Amino acid sequence: MVQLAESNVSPTCYNTTINPTNKGQKMTVLINHNLTFTTELDENHPVAQCLLSLSYENQVAMLEELLKALVAPAIQPILDEINEGNTYALLKVGA
Numbered sequence: 001m002v003q004l005a006e007s008n009v010s011p012t013c014y015n016t017t018i019n020p021t022n023k024g025q026k027m028t029v030l031i032n033h034n035l036t037f038t039t040e041l042d043e044n045h046p047v048a049q050c051l052l053s054l055s056y057e058n059q060v061a062m063l064e065e066l067l068k069a070l071v072a073p074a075i076q077p078i079l080d081e082i083n084e085g086n087t088y089a090l091l092k093v094g095a
Contacts, residue, residue, distance in 0.1 A: 032094070039063055068093075 041048040051059055072093045083090045 016053070077088060 041051065043049065043052065051062070078091065079091050
């Protein structure tokens with residue numbers, strides 16, 4: 001099991017979402033963060049040329065959907081191991 005390290009980071013966070021719950025229940029705070037992926041293309045390849053013919057926004061959307069479909073399920077067992085036994089933080093892949 002992987003343990004998350006203790007942190008001396010101040011509890012004041014930016015880019016967080018607080019989900020209020022009923023009195024007596026724990027409060028959930030979501031911290032959205034991300035990784036940046038870079039895709040290198042061979043501009044002479046026909047498939048790359050097809051992708052490059054799309055708008056930048058469509059290129060990014062297409063590549064992000066591909067990553068979500070292929071990478072997220074592949075890393076789920078790793079996330080399950082990281083999250084096992086943790087009571088204060090759970091790492092999730094967003095949609």
